[in-house]
Amino acid sequence: MKVLGINAIYHDPAAALVVDGKVVAAAEEERFSRRKHGKRPLPWSAWEQPELAAAWCLAEAGIRPEELDAVAYSFDPALMGTPEESGLDDPGDVMRKQYAEMAPEFLAHALPGLDPAKVRFVKHHVAHAASAGKAAPQRDNAVLVLDGRGEAHSHLAGRYVDGQLEVLAGQALPHSLGLMYEDLTAHLGFLRSSDEFKVMAMASYGKPRFLGELSELIRATDDGGFRTEAIDFAEFAPRLGKGEQWTADHADLAASVQTRLEEVLVDLARWVHEQTGEKTLTLAGGTALNCVANTRILAESPFEEVWVQPAAGDAGTALGAALHVAAELGETTEPMPGAALGRGWSDDEIEQWLVTAAIDYERPHDVAETVAEVLADNGIVAWFQGRSEYGPRALGHRSLLAHPGFEANLERMNDVKGREQFRPVAPMVLLERAPEIFSRGPIPSPYMLFVHDVAPEWKDRIPTVTHVDGTARIQTIDPATEPLVHRMISAFERRTGVPVVVNTSLNTAGRPMVDDPRDALECFGSAPVDLLAIGPFVVRRPKATARPA
DSSP states (O other), X not given: OEEEEEEOSSSSOEEXXXXXTEEEEEEETHHHXXXXXXSOOOGGGTTOOOHHHHHHHHHHHTXXXXXXSEEEESOOGGGOOOHHHHTSXXXXXXXXXXXXXXXHHHHHHHSTTOOGGGEEEOOHHHHHHHHHHTTSSOSSEEEEXXXXXXXXXXXXXXXXXXXXXXXXXXXXXXXXXXXXXXXXXXXXXXXXXXXXXXXXXXXXXXXXXXXXXHHHHEEEOTTSOEEEOOOOGGGTSOOOOXXXXXXXXXXXXXXXXXXXXXXXXXXXXXXXXXXXXXXXXXXXXXXXXXXXHHHHHHHHSSOSEEEEOTTTTTTHHHHHHHHHHHHHTTOOOOOOOOSBOSOOOXXXXXXXXXXXXXXXXXXXXXXXXXXXXHHHTTOOEEEEOSSOBSSSSOOSSEEEEEOTTOTHHHHHHHHHHTOOTTOOOEEEEEGGGHHHHEESSOSSOTTSOSOEEEOHHHHTTSGGGOOTTSEEOOEEEOTTTOHHHHHHHHHHHHHHSOOEEEEEESSOTTSOOOOSHHHHHHHHHHXXXXXXXXXXXXXXXXXXXXXXX
16 A cells, blocks of 8 residues: 655645555655745645655655555645634635645646545644654554644644544634744744744743733633633834844743743643543644653653654644555554655765765765764764655754864854854764763653753763753664764764764755755855765865965
8 A cells, every 4th residue: 555645735845655554755845945844834835745755755665656545635625714714814725725625636747647536635633643643653642733723723632542543622723822933933033934943942041031921821721722812922022023133031032932832731731641541642743843842741741751753843744644544544554663764875876976076085994983083173074874854853864063062162053054143952962871961851862852951060061062051952872773873973982981962954044954965065065064974975174275475
């Protein structure tokens, strides 16, 4: 059984392929088109399909469009009401609904040979739920979905029992924690439906002194839902234009909304646990990318384990829709094998790229040792290895690496990427060493979706990755699943005594994460990076020479 999943209606268009119940490929359109987030979530862009990602998924598995048993589209226009019924009064919804209804024809045009009758609509939040509950290692689990919006809701609470979803609650629009957070993102001068993570970062610099006022405006209800009343954020801090300098009031506003979001999410998680009694909670939707909130849910709800799908935003609904429809067609689906579901290249293919680029390169005895030596000497390394990650986090396949022991390296890394200086970078840590350095959050933590407290004796040893509030968003590296990364960090530890390296995504501001070798070479050529480690090869930055007088 071959099922292709598609996300296209709002933002982060993506495709995923499930064959005989197994996830074999998943990728976001932005990695191919080089347009950040693939497209903006505007009504007149709703017709655009992730045709490049979909074509690659099929080619990766050697499947022709006509051989597909179904295409699962993660939005059901039949469930979408009028702009007045949603309470959002967005006239663009009329266009979105029409384009969603035409998706079978759009997809058949993008994938010649596809029978449009094979396209099945999947409710948006059911696709989100399946991307967590059916992709998780635990077959039975509670599930909580929160995002900006679907057809008519912004939330789903339920449980998976033996692979079947039971929906327990859903919050109807216009109430939406995701849209509320997007409004705040825009108020703080950032790009909505894109830069919400910047608000989370800014929050760590503030104090939640507006929490009392916000508690009445953002609150959980006793039926498993919540209310988000209209908020005039200007009452707390003036609206910022793009690039304008933020103040303590803006940081305090971000901290207040962030804290209130966390409190409501904990309330919702407690309600789901009361209904299900499950040990494991799975999370999806864009709100599940809020790693600070995830950590509070784990710490303060009765769940023993919280599992977050690494592509928890809308891109992940392509995966969830495919898993959901595969199960409807009678397949027993398997958990996702990890986040490395995108494109990869053989050593010979990578070398051909280097030859074509007419660039000096070498093949060291062990690329891990060579990289560790450069990092120990405080160099910055572009790391391009294996298949690319599905989701917004660099997880050791498309990364910028640095030494965590120098406080100045945070500013240096942000300068390399051309982004705001308040933005944090993350640590990759050897799994077996993580418990002595990081606490509070879950270990293992392979997808960088929780925050951990940094042990007092380590804060001065790894200042680059320690946030101003004493936390870090870690990724633990298991030698069984990431042997090359583990070997590289182990080699770095032998040289420095530190089993941690700085990790941030391999891209510069406003551009998608590097995906293919050409992207890697272009990024290396344009950013002040000392070494590119690409497959088993390395490319070194030429030493600068003085210009003749």
